[in-house]
Amino acid sequence: MSPDVAVRRSCLSVPASDQGKVDKAVGLPADEIVFDLEDSVVADAKPQARTALAARLPDLTRDGRTVAIRVNPVGTPWCHQEILSLTQNAAPTSFVLPKVSDPGDIAFLDRLLTGIEAAAGSDRHIGIQALIETPEGLHRIDEIAAASPRLRTLILGYADLGAALGMSYRDLDLWLPAQHAVLLAARRHGLQAIDGPYLAYTDDAGQSAANQRARALGFDGKWAIHPRQLADVNQAFTPTPDEVEQALMIQAAMKHAEHNGAGAVSLNGEMIDPAVATAAHRLLARHTWSREASGRPASLP
Incomplete structure (x- = not known):
């Protein structure tokens, strides 16, 4: 698993x-803010947007805020310049690389x-x-x-x-094969899997259905393009x-089973084994992270 949790x-x-x-954006309840230099910024405005973002980055990353920057694709006139500029005085938690x-x-x-890290003498990755x-x-x-x-996430x-x-x-339903491909690759390599945004941001019912679908499939989270989402x-x-x-x-039942030398145990009519316990552990970790991200104590109820 990536060190970035x-x-x-x-x-x-x-x-x-x-x-x-x-x-x-800095005052909104997003777990991660992704400052975009790609699709939402026209070509003529990209240099100015890059300069302005670089100047504000030390303040934007203050207090441990999780900040990512979506740069332009590899091979464009802007990608390498953006990376160099946005690591001079501060650095984001990660860079989002589009169109990989x-x-x-x-x-x-x-x-x-x-x-860049070697030149700065930094041990941060x-x-x-x-x-x-x-x-x-x-x-x-x-x-x-x-x-x-360095790879943390597939989106x-x-x-x-x-x-x-x-x-x-x-x-x-049409997107199920693509969602499965992203999720399976992420899990195979210990990465987070993030579902893309629901583009009709005023369609609350559609947004809710898309959110529930991604969660049920096993995704860790979802992009948003508007605060109302x-x-x-x-x-x-x-x-x-x-x-x-x-x-x-499940965690308690599995611990009791292991103490008694059993590899599985029945709980409320369901068979519990190490694989089920692993899923329970992941859910509890998500719960702890969610509490921390919301600024509340991370203790379990």
Whole structure:
């Protein structure tokens, strides 16, 4: 598992070129703020947005806030300049690399960050998040997931991938194979799996259905593109009291079984084994992280 265990129930994408939205974002209940220099910033505005974000980064990352920056894709005129500029006086928790199509994209960013950290004499390892939003990236997702120890997260990007495939993001069933591919690659390589945003941000019913679907599949969280989406996303990916109570019972029952030399035990008519206990442990960890992210004590109820 990656050393970066920051909870990412909700990841709010904010245009780095809009200073009003940047100001507002730091006070919102997003577990992670993703300042965007890519799709939400037109080409002519990218240099100015990069300079402004670099100047404000020390303040934006203060108090342990989880901050990511979505840079432009590898091979564009802006990517390497953004990485260099945004690691001068401060650094984000991670960089989100969009349109990742092969493991070489991740390897490039890994080497660049290694050189930057070496030059600064820093022992900090800036993370990478891979945005899977091209057919080639989805096809090679397992290679991408294994490309770097810096990699923290796989994110499914609906807008670009949907456009490339000719698919609507609204039909959740159509996206099940892609969601499974991202989730399986993430779990295989010890990464977090984050579902992409529901683009119709005024469609509360559609948003809720998408949140519940992603949570049921096993995703760790979901991107948001508007503040109004945050409350439902956070609620969907926060374990309920009943789920926490059941996980605690599973943990206790498994501990009792192991003490008596048994590898499995029955609990309320269900067979509990180490695999079920592992799932319970993951849920309790998510509960603890959620409590910490919300500024409440992390104790279990």
